[in-house]
Amino acid sequence: MGSLSALGLQANASKNFAEKLANTQAVLRHALQDHALSNRKLTQASSLGAEDVVITHLLETLKAELGLAAFPADVFVLNTGKLHAETLALLALSEATSTLAWRVFEPVQEQAIHFVKTNGELAMRESLDLRKACCHIRKVEPLGRALMGYSAWITGMRSEQSAARADVHAVDTSEARTKYNPLVDWTWGDVLHYIVTNNVPYNALHDKFYPSIGCEPCTRAVSLGEDFRAGRWWWESKEGESAKECGLHVKA
Ligand code: SF4
DSSP: OOTTSHHHHTOOOOTTHHHHHHHHHHHHHHHHHHHHHTTOOEEEEOOSSHHHHHHHHHHHHHHHHHOOSSOOEEEEEEOOSOBOHHHHHHHHHHHHHOSSOEEEEOOOHHHHHHHHHHHOTTGGGTOHHHHHHHHIIIIIHHHHHHHTTOSEEEOOOOGGGOGGGTTOOSEEOSSSSEEEOTTTTOOHHHHHHHHHHTTOOOOGGGGGTOOSOOBGGGBOOOOTTOOTTTTBSTTSOHHHHTTOSOSTTOOO
């Protein structure tokens, strides 16, 4: 995981990276203190991708810095049953070494099995409806369980990732549950710079040119110049392009 890895070669920080980092830390610090004071809980949604390991590392650092009697944040992962071996390996390492509590949510097994039996293993590639149905069973429904009892969540969304994410804000209060997107203005180079300089364990898929981490059947490596999320559901038409989200970040 040194600076000679494929990931290390792209680790070029913005000129104002120090300022961006300070803003990100301020957003997270305020969220943590606010939740601790009011006895509320917040949770980080982690796909075990580069942005998410940065946020987890920032939370761990703030946990040590703030010394709160009861730390109000934890991390959750949606184990869809279709994750890459590299992602599962990083999950196991994170659970074993993190100072934060981790929660893992799986789909309702009967529903997942029934879907595959009825529609086939690769049904998600047959139509947008079937893909969304699979995402609903394996991601959206478990997400609802993961967020139950939490007044806010933290994501690794960045505005640079896609046109659909261009208007993401660092603190989004447009829904009942506040969503913190503390890396909103970070570039890919900023994210990788943080990982390399802080020696943060990261997903081995990034060294195989997977910038966005998802399910194994629905994610491929990208080529130079391709969009960050081009490797997600790549077979879908331009119409599906605007829907390159699994439903986790679609507003109600
Ligand atoms: S990303 Fe693919 S495999 Fe994963 S839940 Fe969505 S359709 Fe299913």
